[in-house]
Amino acid sequence: MQGDADEVIPATEVADFAARIQPAPVFSLLPGVGHFFHGNLNLLRDTILQQLIGLRDDKAIPLLADLVRQEPDWPEGPSLLAEAYTESGRSAEAVEVLRKAHAGAPDQADILFNLGNAQRLAGLLDDAVESFRNTTRLRPNHIGA
Numbered sequence: 001m002q003g004d005a006d007e008v009i010p011a012t013e014v015a016d017f018a019a020r021i022q023p024a025p026v027f028s029l030l031p032g033v034g035h036f037f038h039g040n041l042n043l044l045r046d047t048i049l050q051q052l053i054g055l056r057d058d059k060a061i062p063l064l065a066d067l068v069r070q071e072p073d074w075p076e077g078p079s080l081l082a083e084a085y086t087e088s089g090r091s092a093e094a095v096e097v098l099r100k101a102h103a104g105a106p107d108q109a110d111i112l113f114n115l116g117n118a119q120r121l122a123g124l125l126d127d128a129v130e131s132f133r134n135t136t137r138l139r140p141n142h143i144g145a
Helices: 011-020 041-055 060-070 077-087 091-104 109-121 125-138
Strands: none
Touching: 060 077, 077 091, 077 109, 091 109, 109 125
């Protein structure tokens, strides 16, 4: 991540350096952002998350798992981690992540809906049906359930 308005390290130098590294790193130039990202931390976070989501393989899982452990109040974290597990064919682990997230936030219909999908993919069909029913109890007009 590099701000194109970095007042300490010119963005062109960082871009040139990144282009020479093998394997090539993911390089993102953030418009209007200075060296310390003042006022742009949400943009930085969102850019990093989009890159993690783009990995969708075993490289993303340890990074997302660490973020979920470090930021237990991050509402999207468990669902993103579970999605990475599912994409890697690890549905049982996705179910466990979402069960834990649901236990910590039992009123969150989206987590419960994601749990139902993970359970369905893991072959836990009775559990999935129950999760979808509970999703509609929490939010009767939930678009997915």
